[in-house]
Amino acid sequence: MNNLKTHYTATELANLSLACLPNTRQGVNHQAKKQFWIGRKRVGKGGGYEYELASLPRDVQDEIKQKLAVSVMTKPKSEVVTKPVNIDELTDKQRAIADARMAIVAYVKQLEQLHVRYKAIQYFCEQAKQNTLPEHVQELVNIANARNKDGKSNRTLSTRTLNQWVLDYEKCKTPAERLQRLAPLQRREKELNELVWLPHFLAVYRNTNGVNIAEAYTQYISQAAEHYADQPYMLEILPSLSAVRRGLKKLNPYMRAIGRKTGAELRALNTYVKRDWSVLRANDVWVGDGHSMKMKVAHLEHGRPFIPELTLVMDTASRFIVGWSVSLAENCLAVADAIRYGVEKHGIPAIYYSDNGGGEKNWMLDADITGILPRLGINHQTGIPGNPQARGIIERVNQTLALRIARQFATYHGTGADRETVRKTSTAVISLDKALRDGRTELTDKQQWAKGKLPTWQQFIDAVQIGVDWYNNEHIHREIGMTPARKRQQLLNDDDIIRVTPIEARDMFRPQVLRVAQRGWVSLFNNDYFSQRLLDVDGEKVVVAFDIHDANSVIIRKQDGTYLCEAIWNGNKRAAFAETFVDKARKERHQRRMKLKQEQVDEIRAEANPVITIEHQPSTDLLHGLNQVIKQKNEERVAILPSELEYQRKKAMGA
Known part of the structure; x- marks a missing residue:
């Protein structure tokens, strides 16, 4: 008995085993006739007779209801509903x-x-x-x-x-x-493989222009409406914008960024291999990188504000900065100088690890015969271009040390600096520089305020040296739990250090190139160098080692490294004085900057003076056609050539 009914047959009442009624069908029918129960013919298969519950005695009704309550309380739910959860x-x-x-x-x-x-x-x-x-x-x-x-x-x-x-x-x-x-059942969310619309939406959403979800959804619905125009059911089951947002949350950040980001920005969201530098000893691996400072200093040559470059070289095992250099831009000279500084003071490393940029991977460092690193026996390993995560150990130093150095000066413009103060300082420093170059004696209040704000090149170098000393000797590195200097001292074994003498260092760090000896001469950077010994290797390739600061002589060696001679600059027809490599590099840098500025000037002029084209006249040009019209009208001919113009002038003068 599941529910309380309005009518019961005699058999149903007998099966209830009520205390106030007989337990047989005949006995129940006898009581019904005796007490005048109201009944009706049973509808359905089998026929028979059934009695109205309301016409039964009160004690019978109460007992039926009590029986129903007990059955309801004791009947368990189906196993489907009570299925246990994990x-x-x-x-x-x-x-x-x-x-x-x-x-x-x-x-x-x-x-x-x-x-x-x-x-x-x-x-x-x-x-x-x-x-x-x-x-x-x-x-x-x-x-x-x-x-x-x-x-x-x-x-x-x-x-x-x-x-x-x-x-x-x-x-x-x-x-x-x-x-x-x-435990209650948890509402099960749809799995990714059940979201049949997701691949089609991602085809629109994965756009490097950075469209947001709402814009991509509008485009997706528009495409779907056109594609399923003859399929009403497919249009009805298209997801809502909220469903799309929930579906995208099921994707991890890397999967969501695929197709929207590229290069290092995408790789930064993916997993990475964490290098264990603790297994290395001192001078096993050095890592280097250049970093543009978030500040401006006075240019070494013209004194105008510019952003310098700081190149650091670190010993990975101890986090000790073994070498550093500052320059006008990231280039091979700065990298070579930083490595030279480290080698002279701390020995030769086994491996030098850097990025694959123009300042690092080039002929001066890596050429098989003439490169600085092969001559020192250093194995140069480079990372994937645009993947700074692989060199995170040196990238973190740029955040720790470079920002510490830059924040000492008023021209700092990096993270945390007040934007308004940066703007005021920058404009004031530029205004002061312009006033000094113009030779003004009276300065405005703004220019007076800017005095001393722009650090000199020497002040910048001194600050870098102090910062490096602080990092090596005072800074407690989080990963090694001590200062880099102390860690390097623990790992240092003097027997493993390969040192170079000052004379060897001077020779080793001279950049070298291959040149062909021709009748006692070799040409290098628009300079000609002569030695009688070069006649012995006439027509052969020789190694030319040069000093980047002194172009008066070069050292000549054979390709196997045998010393041949020292060639002297003489008879240069192209310059009154020998041009050093630094001068050449500086000149090329100026030419690149001038070319860029000239392109900008040409673009501005083109915008101000648009070209007006005239449709070409077949068989003759426009002016000759005009002359024909004038001739027919007996009017003065239009001068086209200088001779015609002179003729008309003389004619007008009566000559």
Whole structure:
């Protein structure tokens, strides 16, 4: 018996085993005739007769209702509804709800000592409905119902639900099983493979122009409406904008960025290999990198404000900065100077690790015969272009040390600097520089305020040296737990250090190139060098070693490294004085800058003076056609050539 009915047959009443009625069909029919029950013919298969519940005696009605209540309380739910969840996937909210339900079951168990179970359940539910339970027990009911986000609900606890909790609790033998059985089912979100629309949306969303989700969704819906114009069902199941946002959240940041970001910015979201530098010894691996300073200093040559470049070389095992150099821009000279500084003071490393930029990977450092690093026996390893994560150890130093140096000066314009102060300082320094170059004696208040704000080149170099000393000797490095100088001292073994003498260093760090000897001469950077010994290797390639600051002579060696001679600059027809490599590099840099500026000037002029085209006249040009018209009208001919113009002038003068 599941539900209370309005009519019952004699067989149904007999099967209920009521105390106030006979247990046979004949006995029930006899009582019906005797007490004048109201009945009707039974509708359906089998026919027969059934009696109205309201016409039965009151005690019979009450007992039928009581029987129905007991059956409702004791009947378990189907196994499909009570299917247990995976205990390893339970959330904190599911565990809290299961704990509250088990606590309520424990209270019902205590009430069973005073009443039968169904009465204990009815009593508890009635008290919960009237909100007369103790405060902490009433809170358990709110949590156990689990109807909204905060665990509270105005919906009361039903006897059927509570009875099911009691039955589930008794079926389990261990606390883990009870937790699993009483935990509510979690709403299952769709998996990525179920989002059939996602690939089509990503085809629109993955755009390097950075379109947002709403813009991409509008374009996606427009394309889908056109594609599924004859398929109404497909149009109905298209996702909403909210569904698209939820679906994209299922993708990790790297998957979302594919097609929208490239290069180092995309690789920064992906996993990476973390290098263990602790297994190395001192001078095993050096790593170097150039960094544009977030400040301006006075240019070494013309004194105008510019942004300098700082090149650092670090010993990876100890984090000790072994060499540094400053320059006007990242180039091979700065890198070579930083390596020279480190080698002269701290020995030759086994490996030098750098990026693949123009300042690092070039003929001066890496050429097989003439490169500085091969001559020193240093293995040069380079990283992937645009992948600074591989050299994070030196990139972090730029954040720690370079910013510390730059923040000492008023011209700092990096992270944390006030934008308004940066603007005022920059304009004031430029204004002061222009006034000094113009030779003005009276300065404005703004220009007076700018005095001393722009550091000199020497002040910048001194600050770098102080910063490097602080980093090596005072800074406690987080990864090694001590100063780099102390760590290097622990790892240092004098027997492993390969040192060079000053004379060897001078020779080693002379850049070298291959040139062909021709009748006692070699040409280098628009300079000609002569030695009688060059006749012995006439027509052969020789190694020319030069000093970047002194162009008066070069050292000539054979390709196997054998010293040949020192060639002297003489008879140069192209310049009055020998042009040094530094001068040549500076001149090329100026030419590149001038070319860039000239292109900008040409563009501005083109915008101001647009070209007006005249349609070409077949067989003759426009002016000759005009002359023909003038001749027909007996008018003055238009002068085209200088001779015609002179003729007309003489004619006008009567000559």
